[in-house]
Amino acid sequence: MKRKNKLLLCWLLVFAVYLLGSCVNKSEKKPNEIISGEVWRDINGNFINAHGGGILYHEGRYYWYGEFKGDSTYRLERVKSWECWRADAQGVSCYSSTDLLHWRYEGIVLASLPNDSLSDLHPSQIIERPKVLYNDKTRKFVLWMHIDSPDYEKAVAGVAVADSPTGPFVYLGSFKPNGLDSRDQTLFKDTDGKAYHICSTDWNKSLMVSLLTDDYTKPSGVYKRILIRQKREAPAVFKRKGKYYLLSSGCTGWDPNRASYAVADSMLGTWSVQGDPCTGTDADKTFYGQSTFVLQIEGKDEYIAMFDRWNKTDLIHSSYIWLPIEFTDHNMVIPWKERWSLDLKNIK
Ligand code: DGJ
Numbered sequence: 284m285k286r287k288n289k290l291l292l293c294w295l296l297v298f299a300v301y302l303l304g305s306c307v308n309k310s311e312k313k314p315n316e317i318i319s320g321e322v323w324r325d326i327n328g329n330f331i332n333a334h335g336g337g338i339l340y341h342e343g344r345y346y347w348y349g350e351f352k353g354d355s356t357y358r359l360e361r362v363k364s365w366e367c368w369r370a371d372a373q374g375v376s377c378y379s380s381t382d383l384l385h386w387r388y389e390g391i392v393l394a395s396l397p398n399d400s401l402s403d404l405h406p407s408q409i410i411e412r413p414k415v416l417y418n419d420k421t422r423k424f425v426l427w428m429h430i431d432s433p434d435y436e437k438a439v440a441g442v443a444v445a446d447s448p449t450g451p452f453v454y455l456g457s458f459k460p461n462g463l464d465s466r467d468q469t470l471f472k473d474t475d476g477k478a479y480h481i482c483s484t485d486w487n488k489s490l491m492v493s494l495l496t497d498d499y500t501k502p503s504g505v506y507k508r509i510l511i512r513q514k515r516e517a518p519a520v521f522k523r524k525g526k527y528y529l530l531s532s533g534c535t536g537w538d539p540n541r542a543s544y545a546v547a548d549s550m551l552g553t554w555s556v557q558g559d560p561c562t563g564t565d566a567d568k569t570f571y572g573q574s575t576f577v578l579q580i581e582g583k584d585e586y587i588a589m590f591d592r593w594n595k596t597d598l599i600h601s602s603y604i605w606l607p608i609e610f611t612d613h614n615m616v617i618p619w620k621e622r623w624s625l626d627l628k629n630i631k
Contacts, residue, residue, distance in 0.1 A: 392450030563619030
């Protein structure tokens with residue numbers, strides 16, 4: 284063999300070994316690793332169908348509630364002003380875990396109603412961003428969700444209650460909180476037991492914070508518009524060291540955009556915008572994700588930011604990105620990590 288060919292062969296071999304090495308490294312998932320954007324499976328090996336979700340900690344277990352999406356995605360052609368991709372709404376799913384790594388499918392805790400075309404829960408309607416709180420006084424689990432018509436014009440909030448975290452939830456109905464439109468939404472329970480609904484309102488121009496009644500099933504009438512005309516959605520609220528944090532996205536349908544967060548001294552106080560907390564690869568597009576929830580690890584000063592990475596033409600196969608939040612005083616940073624180890628004793 285000529286010297287030149289030998290050299291080429293050597294280089295090819297080196298390249299092949301490198302490729303093999305990087306494939307082996309990538310596929311070798313350690314048992315406690317979280318891998319951003321990959322297919323996440325439950326303990327039975329089925330992929331987790333819990334989009335736009337939130338997590339409730341209750342008596343030693345974490346319960347992850349999310350949108351259970353139907354398996355075909357279609358575009359609603361009659362909506363001309365934006366790309367209205369849809370998957371049939373099949374209800375709200377629940378998975379539970381003690382370590383945030385191994386998830387047991389608990390079933391659909393609020394099912395859609397395929398035989399009732401007039402119901403909010405008909406699969407043709409929107410059932411998005413479900414969040415659940417536990418009410419210590421009534422001992423009920425209270426679920427709030429974004430209910431909408433297929434074209435997202437109805438813009439209401441739906442509420443359901445259950446006696447157990449795994450349901451079944453009984454649907455109480457839907458309404459416009461404080462008479463205002465409500466789309467992307469979340470819930471927050473404060474350390475004093477008061478609970479709040481936070482939603483995009485005024486056609487997504489502003490957010491609204493509503494104090495809920497003591498049983499958490501209705502707005503109390505006390506509310507405030509915040510981040511006025513800043514066009515935010517996908518709100519996720521948490522509290523740390525006496526400050527309230529609100530992470531949100533811009534409004535670009537299923538497409539990614541820049542995240543931002545705001546801080547306040549009280550839920551109904553003044554929220555001051557701090558800017559984008561994301562850093563690293565694709566931070567300006569929120570790592571191709573959109574916020575849905577911030578989970579505080581029970582009893583710890585540790586927080587995980589949860590995002591959906593939407594696949595708009597195949598919504599059921601949208602994936603998840605969870606990243607640990609870092610703090611310096613009251614500033615938060617969410618650095619990109621392709622993979623990281625989640626050990627409830629140490630989530631760094
Ligand atoms: C962005 C919202 O955050 C999602 O929950 C969903 O409603 C899409 N818009 C629909 O385009």
